[in-house]
Amino acid sequence: MDLITKIKGLNTVGWSNVFQAVQYGFRKKKIESSTVKEIKRDSKVVQKIGVLKNHISLENGFELQFENAIAEILVLADNMVRVTWTPGKIPVPYTIEKETWSKVDVIHEEQDGYKLKTDKLLVKVDKSGAVSFKDNDVVLRKDNPPSRVGSGWCHEAELKDSEHIFGLGQRNHALNLRGGSYLMWNEEPMGDYGEGSDPIYVCIPAYIGLHEDGNYLVYFENSNKGTVEFKETATAKFYQGALRYYFISGSVKETMDRFSELTGRPALPPKWALGYHQTRWSYKTEEETMEVANGFKENNLPISVIHLDIHYMDGYRVFTVDKSRFPDLKRLSSNLDEMGIKTVTILDPGVKADPEFELYKDANKKGLFCKLPDGKNIEGPVWPGWCGFPDFTNPEARKWWGGHYRKLLDLGVDGFWHDMNEPAVFSSSGQPTLPLNTMHDMEGRGGNHIEAHNLYGLLENRAAFEGIQKSQPEKRPWMLTRSGYASMQRYAWNWTGDTGCNWWSVKHNLKLAIMLGLSGVPYTGSDIGGFNGDPSAELYIRWFQMSSFMPFFRTHSAAFVKRREPWSFGQEITDIARKYLELRYKLMPYWYTLAWEASETGCPLVRPLWWLNSKDQRLWDIEDQFMLGDSIMVAPILEQGAKSRKVVLPEGKWMSFWDHTWHEGFAEIEVKAELDSLPIFVRAGSLIPMEIENNLCLQIFLNKEMSTAGCRVYSDADDGYGSYRVDSFELKYSDNTFELTREESGDFDFSYNEIDLDLVGCSVAKVVVDGKQIDGLENIKTKPFRKCQISIK
16 A cells, blocks of 8 residues: 555544554553463473373274373264364364264274274374374375474474465465465454455465365364464464364365365355445445446446445444434435345444443443453444444354344345454554453353454354344345354355455455355455555456456445446446446356355355366466356456466366357467456356346357256245245257256246257257257247257258
8 A cells, every 4th residue: 555545544544543543552562461471481382292091982983092182083974084182172163063963984993003984084093193084095184293382282284295275264375375374363454455464354274285196175173363384284373272173085076065064054145145236435425325326227237236334324333324424224225225226234343432322331231342351341443433342252242233233124224244343443553453361251161362353253243144034034144244264154255355456456356265265255255446546447347357257246445545436437447347247147047056056065156277177287376267166267357458368278178258169178278358358268068047138048058079068047036045946957969969958846936938048159950849849040949848959060
């Protein structure tokens, strides 16, 4: 961020808040000084686990009793093992959705160590405490005996020379994390983040290891502050708590499926959330908000959501509305709803410490705020001034917080945007959050901020989700969050925070989307054009094109920069934006089906290029292309002034989405891309469902080399928990004829007028639908069918 932008930002924050930030910085340093000294002292005390004294066979594992530690190794599923080393507090299972698992057939052996074998995995623990994991006699990973460090643990695993590492949430690094060291601590970077800024808002201690012998996923269930490093070894250190981790083997799809079964499936969003969102810090009045909505209508630009930033609140107090700016929020939301636009409002966790503010009085009386060891509330400066912070590790605080969403729901608000929930405060020095020795309830067992910090945003989202479900059981809650942790996918989407306004940032936000997807969070996106600064028209539209293929699709910007509605950049950019907005909405059946599949399997929507074939090492380091589902590959333009780019094609055949030319895989090609063009390719044999004029259009990318292909189309009422249907299409090729069959499940009515068949890549000779030949080979329209035979020339 340049100096002028920093000064503009400070003016917008307000100089009184700057003064309070200086006060807080000094105060926090004093409050936590003894804890910081204790951590430094503890880090020098290292204790080995010692020799093995005894072992106990368990139904599905072993307990190994060492001189200074106890290890419990349990098989939870045929491809998942949980390893727990104590002493240390066992984690409160906030991130674990499934705690009880069906019995697994496990073969125990006690020869040359202790072995556990399922039909998919072999686990061996030797008498030193080393643990190895094998698949078909191939070592996937070997963990060395851990060490106790102060009140925490240090865990080390061997890495193979070629091994690549992916995940850990949001990291400012290459997509492959090998070679880096990462702090596990959600943090507001205080302004836009750039190269080398780490950590940022979402840290998740889960990663995928990929090497020539296979791949695996490891998740450390320890929310304490720590570090993870990937050099010659994978080394994880946590300041406190037991060392508990899960090892999952199998293909990348199998590991993601099991991981989301463990930590919770992503919530199926309301369909509107997959559309386009527009916001700014802030649309400050009802009139300004309607002006923006009408601007989209006048420019014939599709939109689904407008967000209201902090200026809609009364003095930035949460769950209030400034009646001078928004005299009738219910009327505004109703007017927007009539235009097909949903309303989302921002909320911060800080509650203004004002004895006259009813919300603060109530929480203070009930003892729901985070406290210091002396029993006093910890208060820090945020937008309203000095604030108290609800302790979301207290179930009563979650219930209390969740109950307040009804106030805004009753005003017609459709969704919520959680900001500043790392938690972040204004601080002139040190980490901008609560002191490390802040006390937390932790479901009654007690704990400090070293353990609870990373959980704070997750549990705020949980409180909101549960409160909204109770208030509106007929609708699906939708939330956007800046911070979170493992299992956040159960409750909220993510946006990547205050990203910079430059070409580095657009490239990096592509990597962040892939990283988060491989960490279990399938829904993310970035502020198009960057948060701070004024993007050029070129940067804005290239970012817009890429974001049109991201799960969360939103333009947002700071208060002190130029307006950033799509028409703000002139007619040419408006027309290009319209092209990609219309394509986004045409592809909605594809998007909504991917969302449903994610809710069933945990698979991300945006995927690395190696997703389809993790053995193809050429693809491991590609971080400027991505897959959307299994069928669509996107290669965004990420360089200033570029009118073409190199595109790497995985195995198989690929067709250009725009000009319908075929390209052989296992190749690198040069693709032209003028300002209005985003390189998109479709895998041969794919069926891409689209919605055009209320018809379900199946774009069928025919290829004789593909003997079978298919797709599913999920549909329901677009929200709620009622009936649904899945239409499954299967394509088989034989003797110059493609046979397309459709099967349906569920009891929701077919919601389209007709099915259009758009046959791409061949000339059609004859089409027979359910035994009846039809006319019009150039534009095939049918009612829902059981079998369609397509003969080609």
